[in-house]
Every structure is written in C-alpha cells, then in structure tokens.
Amino acid sequence: METNQQAPEKQVSFWNDPEKRAVIFQVIAVGLVVGMFYYIINNALTNMEQRGITTGFDFLSREAGFGIIQSLIDYSEQSTFGDTFIVGLLNTILISVIGIFLATILGFVIGVARLSNNWIVSKMAMVYIEIFRNIPLLLQMFFWYFAVLRTLPLPKQSVNINDSIFLNIRGLYLPDPIAGDGFSWVIGALVGGIIASFCLVRFERKRQQESGQTFPLLLPILGLVIVLPTLVFFIIGAPLTWDYPALKGFNFVGGITVIPEFMALLTALVVYTAAFIAEVVRSGIEAVPKGQSEASSSLGLSFGLNLRKIIIPQAMRVIIPPLTNQYLNLMKNSSLATAIGYPDLVSVFAGTTLNQTGQAIEVIFMTMGVYLTLSLSLSFIMNAYNKRVALVER
Amino acid sequence: MIIHQPQPSLPAPSNTIGPIAWMRTNLFSSIGNSILTLVGAYIAFNLLTTVIGWAFINANWGGDSRDACTSGGACWTFISVRLGQFIYGFYPPELRWRVDIVFVLLAITLVALAIDKIPKKGWIALWAVTGFPIAAFYLLFGDSFGLEIVETHKWGGLMLTLVLALVGIVASLPLGIALALGRQSEMPVIRSISIVYIEFWRGVPLITVLFMASVMLPLFMSSEVTTDKLVRALIGITLFQAAYMAEVVRGGLQAMPKGQYEAADALGLNYPQSMSLIILPQALKLMIPGIVNTFIALFKDTSLVLIIGLFDLLAIVQSGLADPKWLGYSIEGYTFVAFVFWIFCFSMSRYSQHLEKKLHTGH
Numbered sequence: 001m002e003t004n005q006q007a008p009e010k011q012v013s014f015w016n017d018p019e020k021r022a023v024i025f026q027v028i029a030v031g032l033v034v035g036m037f038y039y040i041i042n043n044a045l046t047n048m049e050q051r052g053i054t055t056g057f058d059f060l061s062r063e064a065g066f067g068i069i070q071s072l073i074d075y076s077e078q079s080t081f082g083d084t085f086i087v088g089l090l091n092t093i094l095i096s097v098i099g100i101f102l103a104t105i106l107g108f109v110i111g112v113a114r115l116s117n118n119w120i121v122s123k124m125a126m127v128y129i130e131i132f133r134n135i136p137l138l139l140q141m142f143f144w145y146f147a148v149l150r151t152l153p154l155p156k157q158s159v160n161i162n163d164s165i166f167l168n169i170r171g172l173y174l175p176d177p178i179a180g181d182g183f184s185w186v187i188g189a190l191v192g193g194i195i196a197s198f199c200l201v202r203f204e205r206k207r208q209q210e211s212g213q214t215f216p217l218l219l220p221i222l223g224l225v226i227v228l229p230t231l232v233f234f235i236i237g238a239p240l241t242w243d244y245p246a247l248k249g250f251n252f253v254g255g256i257t258v259i260p261e262f263m264a265l266l267t268a269l270v271v272y273t274a275a276f277i278a279e280v281v282r283s284g285i286e287a288v289p290k291g292q293s294e295a296s297s298s299l300g301l302s303f304g305l306n307l308r309k310i311i312i313p314q315a316m317r318v319i320i321p322p323l324t325n326q327y328l329n330l331m332k333n334s335s336l337a338t339a340i341g342y343p344d345l346v347s348v349f350a351g352t353t354l355n356q357t358g359q360a361i362e363v364i365f366m367t368m369g370v371y372l373t374l375s376l377s378l379s380f381i382m383n384a385y386n387k388r389v390a391l392v393e394r
Numbered sequence: 395m396i397i398h399q400p401q402p403s404l405p406a407p408s409n410t411i412g413p414i415a416w417m418r419t420n421l422f423s424s425i426g427n428s429i430l431t432l433v434g435a436y437i438a439f440n441l442l443t444t445v446i447g448w449a450f451i452n453a454n455w456g457g458d459s460r461d462a463c464t465s466g467g468a469c470w471t472f473i474s475v476r477l478g479q480f481i482y483g484f485y486p487p488e489l490r491w492r493v494d495i496v497f498v499l500l501a502i503t504l505v506a507l508a509i510d511k512i513p514k515k516g517w518i519a520l521w522a523v524t525g526f527p528i529a530a531f532y533l534l535f536g537d538s539f540g541l542e543i544v545e546t547h548k549w550g551g552l553m554l555t556l557v558l559a560l561v562g563i564v565a566s567l568p569l570g571i572a573l574a575l576g577r578q579s580e581m582p583v584i585r586s587i588s589i590v591y592i593e594f595w596r597g598v599p600l601i602t603v604l605f606m607a608s609v610m611l612p613l614f615m616s617s618e619v620t621t622d623k624l625v626r627a628l629i630g631i632t633l634f635q636a637a638y639m640a641e642v643v644r645g646g647l648q649a650m651p652k653g654q655y656e657a658a659d660a661l662g663l664n665y666p667q668s669m670s671l672i673i674l675p676q677a678l679k680l681m682i683p684g685i686v687n688t689f690i691a692l693f694k695d696t697s698l699v700l701i702i703g704l705f706d707l708l709a710i711v712q713s714g715l716a717d718p719k720w721l722g723y724s725i726e727g728y729t730f731v732a733f734v735f736w737i738f739c740f741s742m743s744r745y746s747q748h749l750e751k752k753l754h755t756g757h
Contacts, residue, residue: 025581026583029584029587030583033587043613043616044610046616047612048613116430117419117420117423118420118423118430118434119420120430120431120434121434124434124438130740131736134735134736134739135694135735135736135739136694136695136697136708137694138697138700139731139735142708142712142728143725143732146715146728147724147725332599332600335601336698338601338701339701346601346605354605360609360610360613361610364602364610367602367605368606371599372594372597375596375598376593376597
C-alpha cells in the first residue's frame with residue numbers, strides 16, 4: 001500500500017503536471033512576443049538607417065511651415081510640429097464632444113419615438129434607424145460634404161438670418177460674443193446658482209427620506225440657474241458685445257466661422273451615431289418589465305414620477321454600457337475627418353506632419369497613443385458611473 | 395326539462411375591430427397623437443413623393459453620355475455606363491468571367507449556409523473558410539492552372555470591397571478564437587498578453603491601423619520581403635478585426651453553461667479535447683449572430699481603404715465623379731453606393747436577427 005500511495009507522485013511526468021506545463025507555455029509565449037518585437041525593432045532600425053530616416057522626437061520643436069484651417073489655439077505657419085499635434089488633438093476633442101452631445105439628444109428622441117404608440121411616428125423612427133446605420137459613415141460624410149454642402153450659395157448670395165448669421169459654401173458665420181468688464185460676475189453667479197441647486201436637490205432628497213414630504217424643485221432651480229445670472233448681468237450693465245460677421249470683399253470677416261468640413265463631419269457623425277444610440281435606448285427601455293410600471297401606477301405614482309423614479313433608473317443600467325461603446329465609436333470615427341480635410345489629429349498630425357517629417361513610427365504611435373488614452377479614460381469614467389448605478393445584488 | 399341553449403356570440407363591437415378602430419388606437423388616440431400623426435404623414439408624404447419622383451418617375455435610365463439626362467430627375471445613365479467599373483474595378487474586361495465565377499461560388503456557399511434544410515452544415519462551413527478562399531484566390535489572382543496573373547492594383551469596385559470584408563472576417567476568426575481562449579486562460583502571462591492585444595486594437599480607430607499598415611509595415615519587415623498595398627491593408631484589417639472577433643467569441647464562451655466545462659472535465663478530456671469537442675462546437679453556434687454583426691461593421695468599414703489609395707466601391711465611384719464628363723452627378727453616385735451597401739448590410743442584419751430568434755431556445 002505504501003508504494004501505491006507514493007507511486008502517483010513519481011509517475012506524474014513533467015508533461016502531465018499542469019503547473020509545470022503552464023510555466024512552459026507562458027515562457028514560450030513570452031519568448032514569441034519578445035522575439036517578434038526584436039524582429040520588428042531590428043528590421044525597423046536597419047530599414048530606417050538605409051533610407052536615412054532620422055529617429056527621435058526632435059521634430060516636434062521644428063517649424064511646421066503649413067497652415068491649418070481651424071485652430072482653437074494661436075497657430076501660424078511658424079509654429080512647430082508639436083503645435084500641430086495640439087491643434088489636431090483639440091479639434092478631435094471639439095468634434096467628439098459636440099458630436100456626443102448632439103447624438104445623445106437625437107438618439108434618445110428617435111429611440112423614444114421608436115417606442116411611441118403612434119404607428120406613423122414609430123415607423124418613421126424605424127426607417128431612420130434602418131437607413132442610417134446600414135450605410136457606411138464615410139459615404140454619409142461624402143454625401144453631406146460633396147453633395148449637400150456644395151449646393152450652398154456663394155458668399156455674395158449667402159443665406160442671411162437677421163444680418164447676424166450667414167450661411168454659404170465657405171461655411172457658417174455666427175456672431176462672436178465678446179465679454180466686457182465684469183462679465184466674470186455673471187459666470188460666478190451661474191456657478192453659484194448651479195452649486196446651490198445641487199445642495200437644494202440633496203436637501204430635498206434627505207427631507208423626503210426622513211419625512212416623506214416633497215419640496216418643489218423646478219422653480220427654485222430655474223430661479224437659481226437662469227434668473228439669478230440674468231439679474232446680475234443686467235445689474236452690472238450688460239457687459240457683453242457681439243462681433244457680427246460682415247461681408248468684406250469676397251469673404252466674411254469677424255464672428256465665429258464654422259468651416260464646412262466641420263459641419264459635414266458633425267452632421268454625418270451625429271446622424272450615424274444617433275441611429276445606433278436610438279437602438280440602444282429602445283432596447284434599454286424595453287428591458288424594463290411591464291410589471292414595473294404597472295406596479296408603480298398601482299402605488300399611485302404619476303406618469304412623470306413613474307418615468308423618473310422607476311423606468312429611467314432601471315433602463316439606464318442597461319443603456320450605459322452600450323452607450324459608452326457608441327461614444328467611443330463616435331470619437332474613433334471622427335478620425336474619418338481626414339477624408340474630407342477637417343483638421344483633426346489624424347488629418348493634421350498623421351497626415352501632413354507625417355508626410356513632411358517622414359517619421360512614421362513616432363507619429364503613428366503618438367496618434368494611436370492619444371486615441372488609446374482617450375478611449376481607455378472615457379471607458380474608465382463610464383465604468384465608474386456604471387458601477388454606481390448598477391444593481392446591488394445580495 | 396329546460397335545455398339551456400346558448401346564444402351565438404355577438405361579433406366584437408364595431409369600434410374595436412377594422413381599420414377605423416386600428417387608426418383610432420394607433421394614430422388618433424389623443425389630440426397630441428393626432429397632431430403628431432398629421433405632421434408625420436405630411437413629412438413622410440413629401441419625402442416619398444420627392445424621392446420617388448427624382449429616382450424613378452423623372453429619372454433617366456438609358457443613353458451613354460450626360461446628354462441623355464434631360465428630364466431633371468436622377469441621371470442613372472452615369473451608373474449604367476460605368477457599372478462594369480464599379481463592380482470589377484480595373485480588372486481586364488476579357489477576364490471578368492473569373493470574378494463572376496467567384497461571385498457565383500460565393501452566392502452558392504452563402505445560400506447553402508443560410509438555408510436551414512440543407513444538411514451537412516459543418517462541411518459547408520469548412521469549405522467556406524478553407525476551400526472557397528483558396529479557389530477564389532487562384533481564380534482572382536491567377537498565376538496557375540494556366541490563368542493569367544491579374545495584379546492586385548487592378549482589383550477594385552464591389553469585388554475589392556467583398557475581398558477585403560471576407561478575407562478580414564475569415565482570417566480574423568482563428569486569431570480571434572485564440573485570443574478569446576487566451577483571455578479566459580488561467581495562466582497570467584497568456585491572459586495579460588491577450589488582454590493587452592485586444593484592448594490596444596479596440597482602442598484605436600481603423601484609420602490609424604490602416605495608416606500603420608501602409609506606412610509602417612514596410613519598415614517592420616526585412617527589406618527582402620515586399621508586400622503589395624492590398625496585402626498590407628488586409629494584414630491591418632485582420633489584426634484589427636481579430637480583437638473584435640475575440641470579444642464576440644468570449645461572449646459565446648461565457649454564454650456556455652458551466653456544467654458543460656465540468657462535464658468535459660468529468661469525462662477526463664484534456665483542454666484541447668474539451669475545447670474542440672465540447673465547448674467550441676456549441677459556442678460557435680451561439681456566436682454566429684455576433685459574427686454576422688461584426689461582419690456588417692467590417693463590411694461598412696472597408697470603405698476606409700480609399701484613404702490609403704485602394705479603389706473599393708466607394709473610392710471608384712468617388713473617382714468617377716471627378717471625371718469632367720460626369721461632373722455634378724454626385725448624388726446619383728452616392729445613392730448607388732449607399733443602395734448597394736444598404737442591401738448587403740440590411741439583409742445580413744435581418745439574417746442575424748432571424749438567427750438570434752432561432753437560437754433563443756431558452757424559454
């Protein structure tokens with residue numbers, strides 16, 4: 001018997017011990033990865049030496065020498081390649097933020113319309129979703145840019161709204177607000193109002209939890225957020241002037257210029273992503289069992305309360321994860337800008353800068369790093385939020 | 395004796411059946427709803443009449459130059475004149491029969507896969523991922539069996555779009571399965587390698603991947619290896635797509651009940667055996683809708699290759715629009731491309747929904 005008990009330990013050969021096997025497999029995997037990287041880096045170094053490509057990040061401080069049609073910071077042809085990176089990055093963030101904001105609104109409206117009990121509204125929402133999500137985004141972008149925006153009139157025949165907003169083939173011209181002395185008081189009042197509203201909401205929650213009594217919220221919040229800053233604005237003498245665009249020679253001067261590339265890209269991104277968000281919203285709302293709203297109406301909750309306290313909190317749990325994915329997609333898809341010439345990160349930095357410097361590896365890795373950082377941090381934020389609203393199971 | 399004689403049932407009240415009742419509940423249930431209905435109907439009517447009038451009633455179909463387009467509607471002459479180019483790209487016209495054979499083979503394979511009643515699905519699927527790609531390669535590229543070589547820079551149009559999407563999906567499947575298994579592995583090194591790979595490729599846009607493939611790949615290979623543009627794009631698409639495929643496969647693996655893994659262990663199967671005999675055959679079936687959905691996304695994304703200078707369907711129409719003989723027909727061109735993409739994507743998404751319903755055998 002003794003031999004029998006000892007036998008298994010001796011008989012387990014090297015290959016039949018899962019732990020040792022795992023070590024070997026992992027060593028092999030690491031070896032393969034390291035070997036592949038060694039092969040790639042080695043080749044890259046020899047190839048670059050042969051072609052006379054310089055390496056390193058010195059190019060970032062060299063003068064770029066090309067113009068960019070839209071920039072959120074001061075940028076001229078004398079700026080450096082490092083500045084082109086910043087300009088591109090800011091343009092990407094600008095279009096992503098505005099796009100996400102508008103796509104969310106449009107997507108929620110269409111998603112709710114899809115569930116409407118009005119047959120024609122629901123069918124129209126369905127047609128919208130099925131058309132726009134099944135057509136490549138790049139094609140939609142081309143359509144808005146080359147087919148729709150090219151039909152706009154020339155600057156002389158601009159569409160003129162109240163002599164302050166002009167729309168023509170060169171872009172959309174909006175009046176630019178210029179803050180005068182003391183305008184910071186208005187902003188201060190706005191921020192103060194928002195903070196006070198937050199406190200008010202917390203107070204109301206607490207009071208309701210303790211006494212069951214509700215406190216009207218809508219009017220005080222409106223007063224704090226809108227009326228208070230407006231009052232401050234007029235008390236200190238309306239310190240705000242507008243810089244109106246005006247036609248000088250062949251083009252408009254002054255105001256804010258929205259370039260047509262931006263409009264086409266934004267329209268395409270919003271229209272495309274909204275179709276996906278609408279589906280996300282629909283499935284999220286449908287995921288809340290009907291019994292929930294029946295239960296809430298049997299408790300005597302009104303339609304609005306039912307929606308706010310019962311349906312939306314539960315639907316949001318289902319909606320948030322895929323919605324995050326759509327936001328990330330929109331941000332990544334904004335890189336298609338390069339096809340129509342909107343100066344985003346890919347178009348400016350991985351396009352023009354790469355061509356001018358020839359330093360493909362540094363440029364592409366910086367670009368990819370930016371997208372990676374943006375998407376990982378956005379998904380991190382959304383995951384944190386998701387954890388907060390997630391169902392706490394016992 | 396009283397025999398109870400039931401009265402025949404009355405018909406349902408007239409205000410609950412028939413088209414009028416339907417309209418009352420679905421269109422005019424309240425004042426707000428009625429307003430919505432009328433506004434919606436007005437918009438829909440206007441859109442439909444404009445589109446139909448432009449695309450069909452006032453459209454020009456025949457002719458061989460822009461002079462034929464006189465009626466003010468759509469000028470489909472632009473499409474019909476260049477249809478050959480839009481489908482085959484710059485493939486030599488006398489050799490287009492080779493592409494046609496591939497199209498027919500593809501159609502037969504897909505139909506055989508999609509129709510439930512045809513047996514031996516496993517063998518057909520095997521043919522679809524091994525035999526068919528090889529046959530298609532020899533037919534399209536040539537260089538053996540006495541077929542003339544057609545260089546890949548002559549490929550284009552719809553054919554190139556299909557090549558990119560199909561190669562991308564078929565080649566990324568094995569890599570995706572390996573990555574998904576790696577992500578579920580208990581070995582920490584293998585798991586981290588898989589996670590880093592998947593998260594890296596999912597975090598970057600396809601355009602940067604294509605840029606990388608076209609600009610950096612030549613630097614990474616030893617200088618004796620020369621690859622052409624199409625192969626480089628395919629490598630980029632495959633590496634990118636594998637990460638998405640891995641997530642689909644992971645979804646399928648996670649949907650498998652734990653009992654299946656335990657049963658395989660109880661039978662004494664080792665890891666490769668339990669995966670290939672028990673888990674993957676069942677999980678792959680669950681993954682088909684997900685795979686079809688990734689395929690739809692990839693199919694739309696193939697249009698990005700125009701940025702690195704390949705002439706897929708969108709790029710070839712776009713270049714046709716720059717032809718001075720056909721300036722100003724961009725709406726027709728884009729509508730045609732949109733229609734082709736839409737037909738493919740919509741039918742695939744319907745198929746995947748149908749599959750999901752069929753596979754949803756839970757309750």
